[in-house]
Amino acid sequence: MRKDSAGKLHFKIVFVGASLAGKTSILKYLHEGVKGLLKGGITSIADPAGRTVYFDFSPFSATNSVLFDVYTVAGQRRHKNQRKMILRGVDGLLFVADSNPDMREDNIEAAVELREFLGSKIDADIPLCIVLNKRDLPNAMPREDMLKDLNFPESILAINTIAIKGVGVKQAFQSVSREIILRNIYKTEPQKA
Numbered sequence: 001m002r003k004d005s006a007g008k009l010h011f012k013i014v015f016v017g018a019s020l021a022g023k024t025s026i027l028k029y030l031h032e033g034v035k036g037l038l039k040g041g042i043t044s045i046a047d048p049a050g051r052t053v054y055f056d057f058s059p060f061s062a063t064n065s066v067l068f069d070v071y072t073v074a075g076q077r078r079h080k081n082q083r084k085m086i087l088r089g090v091d092g093l094l095f096v097a098d099s100n101p102d103m104r105e106d107n108i109e110a111a112v113e114l115r116e117f118l119g120s121k122i123d124a125d126i127p128l129c130i131v132l133n134k135r136d137l138p139n140a141m142p143r144e145d146m147l148k149d150l151n152f153p154e155s156i157l158a159i160n161t162i163a164i165k166g167v168g169v170k171q172a173f174q175s176v177s178r179e180i181i182l183r184n185i186y187k188t189e190p191q192k193a
């Protein structure tokens with residue numbers, strides 16, 4: 001959380017998860033497809049194939065005095081240092097997992113890395129929503145198997161999404177933004193799913 005020169009509060013929300021899981025697609029849908037979130041532009045630093053090389057960024061307004069600075073990390077293995085940097089000062093996380101069974105190891109690796117970076121702060125200090133994306137795939141992995149693989153605390157909310165159609169996207173974002181406001185502005189205890 002930071003306060004800008006105009007006195008507005010900024011909370012940092014970061015989408016994490018393996019490369020190709022759908023982080024940028026979700027942010028783009030939120031930016032273009034969701035009404036009622038006042039916002040600025042979207043900044044994407046991507047390679048010609050559309051894979052994020054540093055981050056995406058887009059500001060969203062909650063109220064006149066509260067903003068969410070929303071980032072996606074670059075999921076490819078070689079961008080680990082960038083991910084670590086983007087996660088500095090994070091106030092809320094959305095972990096995007098790919099329902100494609102071929103991506104199973106990548107999902108697990110991304111979850112292990114997140115624990116390496118943030119450890120016990122996950123959920124306790126930094127609210128997390130698990131986003132099970134690409135639920136439209138005919139061979140999508142069972143939800144329970146994915147949650148077992150990711151190995152986050154059982155109490156954490158997990159939402160099914162189809163980023164390319166916007167299904168579940170607003171709900172996932174709102175669960176984290178609401179939790180950030182409750183914890184930081186109203187000072188309530190973490191909510192359990």
Ligand SMILES: Nc1nc2c(ncn2[C@@H]2O[C@H](COP(=O)(O)OP(=O)(O)OP(=O)(O)O)[C@@H](O)[C@H]2O)c(=O)[nH]1
Nearest residue numbers: 019020021022023024025051052075134162163164
């Ligand atoms: N079928 C299907 N495809 C999806 C869905 N969400 C994203 N995709 C596709 O998955 C590919 C990767 O999506 P991105 O949003 O670029 O993935 P990313 O997580 O930002 O990847 P990095 O930037 O490399 O970390 C794109 O071709 C998307 O169109 C979904 O819900 N269903």
Ligand SMILES: [Mg+2]
Nearest residue numbers: 023024051052
């Ligand atoms: Mg991306």
